[in-house]
Amino acid sequence: MLKIWSMKQQQQAASAAEGGQKKKKVTAAQLRAQKDLSELSLPPTIRMHMPDPEDILNFTLTIEPDEGMYKCGSFNFTFAINSNFPHEPPKVKCTQKIYHPNIDLDGNVCLNILREDWKPVLNLNAVIVGLQFLFLEPNPSDPLNKEAAEDLRLTRENFKRNVKNSMNGGYVKNVQFERVLK
Amino acid sequence: MRTMTPKCKRHSSMILKSCKLHKFVLAYTRGANNSGAGGLGCEILKNLALSGFKDIHVIDMDTIDVSNLNRQFLFRASDVGKPKATVAASFVMSRVKDVTITPYYGAIQDKDQEYYMQFKLVICGLDSVEARRWINATLVDMVDIDNPESLKPLIDGGTEGFKGQSRVILPTLTSCYECSLDMLTPQTAVPLCTLATIPRQPAHCVEWASILEWPRVFEDKKLDNDDPEHVQWIYEQALHRAQEFNISGVTYSLTQGVIKNIIPAIASTNAIIAASCCNEALKIATGANPYLNNYMMYIGNEGVYTHTFEHEKKDDCPVCGNLATDFAVDPEWTLEEFIDRLKEQPEVQIKKPTLVTERRRLYYQGPPQLNEQTRPNLEKKMRDLVDNREEIAITDPGLPFSLRLNVIFS
Numbered sequence: 131m132l133k134i135w136s137m138k139q140q141q142q143a144a145s146a147a148e149g150g151q152k153k154k155k156v157t158a159a160q161l162r163a164q165k166d167l168s169e170l171s172l173p174p175t176i177r178m179h180m181p182d183p184e185d186i187l188n189f190t191l192t193i194e195p196d197e198g199m200y201k202c203g204s205f206n207f208t209f210a211i212n213s214n215f216p217h218e219p220p221k222v223k224c225t226q227k228i229y230h231p232n233i234d235l236d237g238n239v240c241l242n243i244l245r246e247d248w249k250p251v252l253n254l255n256a257v258i259v260g261l262q263f264l265f266l267e268p269n270p271s272d273p274l275n276k277e278a279a280e281d282l283r284l285t286r287e288n289f290k291r292n293v294k295n296s297m298n299g300g301y302v303k304n305v306q307f308e309r310v311l312k
Numbered sequence: 313m314r315t316m317t318p319k320c321k322r323h324s325s326m327i328l329k330s331c332k333l334h335k336f337v338l339a340y341t342r343g344a345n346n347s348g349a350g351g352l353g354c355e356i357l358k359n360l361a362l363s364g365f366k367d368i369h370v371i372d373m374d375t376i377d378v379s380n381l382n383r384q385f386l387f388r389a390s391d392v393g394k395p396k397a398t399v400a401a402s403f404v405m406s407r408v409k410d411v412t413i414t415p416y417y418g419a420i421q422d423k424d425q426e427y428y429m430q431f432k433l434v435i436c437g438l439d440s441v442e443a444r445r446w447i448n449a450t451l452v453d454m455v456d457i458d459n460p461e462s463l464k465p466l467i468d469g470g471t472e473g474f475k476g477q478s479r480v481i482l483p484t485l486t487s488c489y490e491c492s493l494d495m496l497t498p499q500t501a502v503p504l505c506t507l508a509t510i511p512r513q514p515a516h517c518v519e520w521a522s523i524l525e526w527p528r529v530f531e532d533k534k535l536d537n538d539d540p541e542h543v544q545w546i547y548e549q550a551l552h553r554a555q556e557f558n559i560s561g562v563t564y565s566l567t568q569g570v571i572k573n574i575i576p577a578i579a580s581t582n583a584i585i586a587a588s589c590c591n592e593a594l595k596i597a598t599g600a601n602p603y604l605n606n607y608m609m610y611i612g613n614e615g616v617y618t619h620t621f622e623h624e625k626k627d628d629c630p631v632c633g634n635l636a637t638d639f640a641v642d643p644e645w646t647l648e649e650f651i652d653r654l655k656e657q658p659e660v661q662i663k664k665p666t667l668v669t670e671r672r673r674l675y676y677q678g679p680p681q682l683n684e685q686t687r688p689n690l691e692k693k694m695r696d697l698v699d700n701r702e703e704i705a706i707t708d709p710g711l712p713f714s715l716r717l718n719v720i721f722s
Contacts, residue, residue, distance in 0.1 A: 156670050156705040158449065158490065158630040161714045165707035168666035170675045179678050186673075186682070214442045217493060217680070232505070236528045240504040248501075272505040 159215040159282070163187055166254040176258060187211040192227075193262055194312055199290050200230075200265040203297045204312035205303060207239075207252075219248035220257060226308045229296035231268045231279035239264070240274040277303060339513050350374060350396055351383045351577050352437030352469050355586030357400055358386070360435075361408040363594050369414045369431070371423070372397035379565075383579035414708050420447055421607035425454050433465045433596055435589055441496065444468065445631075448481065452632045455484045469589040472575050474612040476585035479623070480604045483632065487606060487623040490631035514554055514561035518570040521549035537572045546571060584610060628713045636703050636716035643695035643721045647674060650694055654706070660715060665708045667700055695721070 131309055156164075163186055172178065175196050178277045180189045192206045205228065210221040222244055224237040239262050273279030282289040292302045299309030353372060360368055374396050376387045386403040387396070397415035405413050408429065416423070420443060428434065428450060438444050456462040466481040468489065481488050506512070507520040525533055526535045526546065536542050547567040554562040568574065588608060595603040604620065611617040627633050641650060647667075655662050667674040674697055676682035691696060698704065700717050706715040 156668060156703070156716075158445070160668075161630060161705055163706065164666055164668060164676075164705070165714065167679060167682070169709050170679055172679065178681065180681055181611060183682065183685055184673075214445070217445075217496075225471055234508065234524070236524070238504060238508075238524060240508070242503065245502040246503050272503060274505050274508050276509050 131260060157213060159211065159213045160187070160253060162216050163211050163254070164283070165291040169253075170255055172258070173262075187215075191258065191261070193265060195262070195265040198266040199293045200297070202312060203228075203264065203265075203310045204260070207311060216252075219244050219252075220254065220255065222261070226310055229275070229278050229292055229302050229305075229307050230264070231270050231273045231282055232264050232274055234274045238274060240272055242272075324364040335457075341362070348708045350380060350437075350439075351579065351582040352471060352586050353396070353714075354384045354400060354587055354591075355582050356435055356437055356469070357404050357413070359586055359590035360593065361404045361411045361413070363590060365593070365597070366410060367412050367414075369416065370397050370401055371416045371418065371420050372400070373417070373419045374439060374516045383577060383582060400494075419443075427451060428454060428464065429462065431464060433467065433593060435467045435469070435593055437469050437586070437589070444489050445493070447464045448483075448665040449624070449631045451481075452488055467589050467592050467596075469585045470584050471577065472582045473578060474581055475606065475610065476581050476612075477590040477609045478585050478592065478604070479607045481606065484635065488629060488632040491626040491633070492607075492623050510555050511553065511559060514550075514559055514566055515570050517550040517559060517562055518546065518555070518567050521546045521567075525549050535571070537568075543568055543571065581610075581612060584612070630713055633713070636718045638720045639704075639717040640722045641694050641719045643693065645694045646691055647694065647697060648690040651675070651690075661710045662708045662715075663710050665706045667704055667706050669702055669704055672697070674698075674704065675705045694719070 153220050170178070177192045178189055178193075179192070180186065182188065187210070187272060189209050191209060193201065193205045193207070195201050195205075206225045208223050209224055212218060212221070222239055222241075224233050224239060226237070227235055233238075239261070241257075241264060243249075243256060243260050268278075268282060270279040270282040278289070278292070281292055296302050296307035297310050299307065301307075326352055350372065353370070357368065357370060367396045372395065375393055376384070376396055376399060378389070378392055380396075381387055381392075384700050386400045391399045392443075395415070395417035397417050401413035401415035420438075434447065434451065436447060438447070439594045448468075451464050451466050454462050454464065463485070464484060466483060466489075468481065470476060480486070493521060502516060502519060502600065505719060506517055508524060511520060526542075526549075535546070543564070547562070547564050550567055551562045554560065583705070588604075588610075592604050595601045605622050606650065607623045608618060608620045611619075625632065646655070651665060651667070654660065654665060664677045665675075666677050673682065673686055675686045700719065700721040702719050704717045704719060706717065707713075710716070
């Protein structure tokens with residue numbers, strides 16, 4: 131009898147400890163990313179993929195423009211959101227070596243809302259729309275790839291040819307680019 | 313609202329002795345190395361010890377740098393390279409009688425809620441937004457309605473050049489750090505394309521070297537701002553680039569300043585802000601006077617200007633605005649049934665909720681990959697998905713931020 135009583139006491143203490151201990155909370159950064167992700171409205175030209183579905187803070191995005199000079203290409207980006215999101219913007223990189231005035235050969239992207247114009251009220255949707263816009267309207271006045279920007283400024287036709295060439299895995303001025311046709 | 317009852321009001325240094333304050337304060341000093349917060353830490357520690365606090369813990373993740381010695385007076389040239397927390401603790405203990413200071417050389421994030429629970433109040437002289445958000449969220453999360461001791465006042469000090477601020481945060485009762493996040497001036501960043509093509513200032517060259525050139529050359533190696541070899545490399549690259557563009561002024565110390573985001577620290581600003589923080593600590597600990605409600609800014613650029621105001625709590629603050637409310641759940645419900653009940657609640661206007669717990673995603677409305685993956689959960693029983701008292705966080709297009717519910721199994 132005594133033994134049963136002490137077992138009961140132990141059990142109660144254990145369940146009290148379990149119930150009393152507060153479970154960990156979802157962080158503010160995660161919650162915000164969750165809200166942004168679940169409310170994304172992606173057009174058919176954009177797909178997103180999570181290599182590790184347990185980790186919503188790191189994912190990839192594939193953009194396949196259906197118009198403009200980069201039509202028929204398939205462009206991959208990595209998104210990395212840190213614990214200071216949305217105070218800090220997500221880190222976005224292009225994983226392919228492509229010919230684009232606003233993306234350098236290492237995949238760095240020059241998009242104002244990814245850096246100097248980022249505000250916490252902006253969301254992932256805005257960043258994704260911004261990225262897609264870069265393929266519709268490459269911007270030669272904010273160049274990250276100077277040669278490409280120069281080409282675009284001088285003759286649009288020549289630039290278009292270069293884009294085609296590069297997307298096919300060809301050379302532009304002795305630099306070979308990755309084949310990105312879908 | 314007063315959290316501690318005043319024991320005697322006449323002479324604070326006397327009371328402190330007679331009350332034998334135990335485990336009263338935890339002061340952080342993190343980061344003198346890069347923003348002068350360690351400068352705050354030294355001042356705070358000295359003030360606390362001299363005000364009669366008896367048991368102080370100090371956390372700092374940095375080691376002492378030569379450049380700290382001008383204002384971080386607890387350190388000597390022979391201490392360079394040693395952990396700040398350890399050196400500061402032993403120095404103050406050697407000079408002030410009857411005070412126990414326990415140093416911890418590491419990050420505040422290394423410690424858990426149980427650790428923070430042992431203190432009466434927390435004083436921060438941190439140098440980053442991230443660390444402040446972390447300690448703020450942790451202290452808010454610790455508040456347990458059934459345990460008055462779980463509410464730990466947070467005193468936060470910060471300086472930047474001639475300006476500074478100190479504030480008192482009573483977690484869940486008054487405006488928290490997260491509530492005021494939108495008051496921060498955004499960090500001024502230079503467009504990437506400027507760095508890449510037309511640098512105009514020496515700092516642009518340093519940024520170019522650290523943001524663009526380092527990752528290009530060392531693809532998988534992360535730049536360590538504290539590694540002199542790394543800094544030297546950045547310096548050399550930046551110098552070379554500056555010469556290319558005819559820019560003068562790239563030096564080793566400028567390089568260090570730019571990559572570590574050093575804001576010039578002024579010893580007297582630190583002293584003023586630390587004094588204010590410690591006054592508030594003393595007032596809260598003894599009840600000798602009303603404490604700061606709740607934000608004091610100090611501007612020393614031209615003469616002295618201070619302004620004290622009450623920063624208001626934000627209703628939709630993601631940290632303290634919508635605290636978890638209890639929600640009775642039948643463990644036999646499926647997740648889908650649970651969601652249906654939620655939608656029926658008139659006070660929460662939910663239409664397409666996404667639900668997660670800290671350890672698992674329950675249901676995602678989108679994107680398609682996550683929706684497909686979590687859809688099978690809709691059929692599962694609540695008892696197989698969540699534990700009793702576990703928190704579910706819900707976002708919904710109809711909610712400005714998020715809703716947190718504590719599952720209470722019935």
